[in-house]
């Protein structure tokens with residue numbers, strides 16, 4: 001059982017502080033995605049957990065053992081494996097040589113075969129990395145990371161170099177492989193789709209701290225503030241005045257999650273904005289088609305917003321529409 005618990009972690013480079021009190025708990029066997037804008041400290045957190053960086057304060061526990069804090073455990077003694085962005089394979093070694101690198105001789109061949117089977121690359125043992133696609137190379141990198149049976153796998157934007165289709169396939173595969181191995185994992189990404197679709201826990205970072213860590217559904221539906229709301233998924237933010245379980249807004253009275261009083265901001269998601277026969281009058285500003293759905297930008301009662309409608313949109317620029325709200329909104333007091 002390898003729970004990862006990070007408490008009040010501070011770290012930086014030279015005199016510059018990057019992590020400012022990071023708190024994060026990843027249950028044993030869970031995958032946590034660390035999501036945040038460029039430069040917020042995601043990779044720095046991963047490097048501190050791996051042991052490549054000595055934190056200036058706070059604590060990291062791995063499976064109950066302090067690896068950073070009152071004592072400092074060297075990276076090679078942490079039983080953590082890193083899967084970097086790309087280019088991590090030894091080019092002169094075969095696939096089998098890469099996966100078996102660092103394994104004891106006794107069970108090496110058996111373990112290599114087992115790992116390659118797990119990542120769907122049985123039969124590729126003799127290939128060189130240059131003879132593999134980008135996605136296959138990342139699978140080999142994952143197989144190599146898992147081969148020594150680490151307690152924790154650290155993935156640093158492992159899909160960023162791949163095209164969209166391959167990325168989606170590989171995400172699902174990596175999730176399956178990590179679950180099958182029962183390994184606790186930390187995935188650094190700036191891709192919200194990746195975080196929401198893969199993770200058990202999404203940790204949103206901002207300015208060197210975790211501002212919310214919860215299940216993907218919780219972070220999407222109950223973001224802790226407007227910043228998280230706008231960063232995770234698309235947000236429709238409307239001025240509103242709350243009284244009890246509902247609020248008055250440009251789209252009329254909207255039911256709220258919880259009870260509030262006074263002025264603030266309403267959060268709705270584009271799929272909660274319905275275009276139909278009833279509601280507040282609005283005008284379509286533009287439509288972007290995405291295959292499975294379309295995003296309609298519009299203005300209603302002086303407020304700009306976007307609606308997500310399934311399939312091809314029946315609307316076009318300049319059309320008059322009636323706008324209503326589906327479900328309840330999160331309210332952030334001013």
Ligand SMILES: Nc1ncnc2c1ncn2[C@@H]1O[C@H](COP(=O)(O)OP(=O)(O)OP(=O)(O)O)[C@@H](O)[C@H]1O
Pocket residue numbers: 013018036037038039040041042043044045190
């Ligand atoms: N080796 C280093 N020396 C000095 N400063 C660094 C070093 N590595 C990163 N930084 C700085 O630390 C801050 C956080 O960097 P980090 O790589 O952790 O961010 P990130 O959230 O992973 O960003 P990205 O999504 O762009 O990879 C940035 O301001 C960066 O410039």
